[in-house]
Amino acid sequence: MLYGTLEYMSSNKKQFNFYWVGGITTAKPLTPEQEQQARAVLKAKNCYPVFFTQEEIEPFTLFYESLLRLKMHNFLDLASRYEQLIE
Secondary structure, three states: OHHHHHHHHHHOOOOOOOOEEEEEOOOOOOOHHHHHHHHHHHHOOOEEEEEOOHHHHHHHHHHHHHHHHHHHOOHHHHHHHHHHHHO
16 A cells, blocks of 8 residues: 555656655564665655564554554545545
C-alpha cells in the first residue's frame, strides 16, 4: 500500500510535501546494518521507519487492526478525491 501510494504521488504532476513515519516489523529481527540500509532507502522518499520486535508490537496489533487501520489506509483514495475537488 505504501509503495503504491508513493509511486502515485511521485508520478503526479503536483508537488506533494509529506513525511511518512511508521512501524516496521519483520519475522526475524533485522541486523543493525539491515536497519540502516532500510532507513537510507526509505529516507529518499521522506519515509522514516520505526523498527519494532514482535514482542514490542504484539499488544498494539488488535487496537491497530480494529480501529486505526480503517482510518489510516485510505490516503490514495483521499488524494484522488481531493484532486477531483480542486480541478
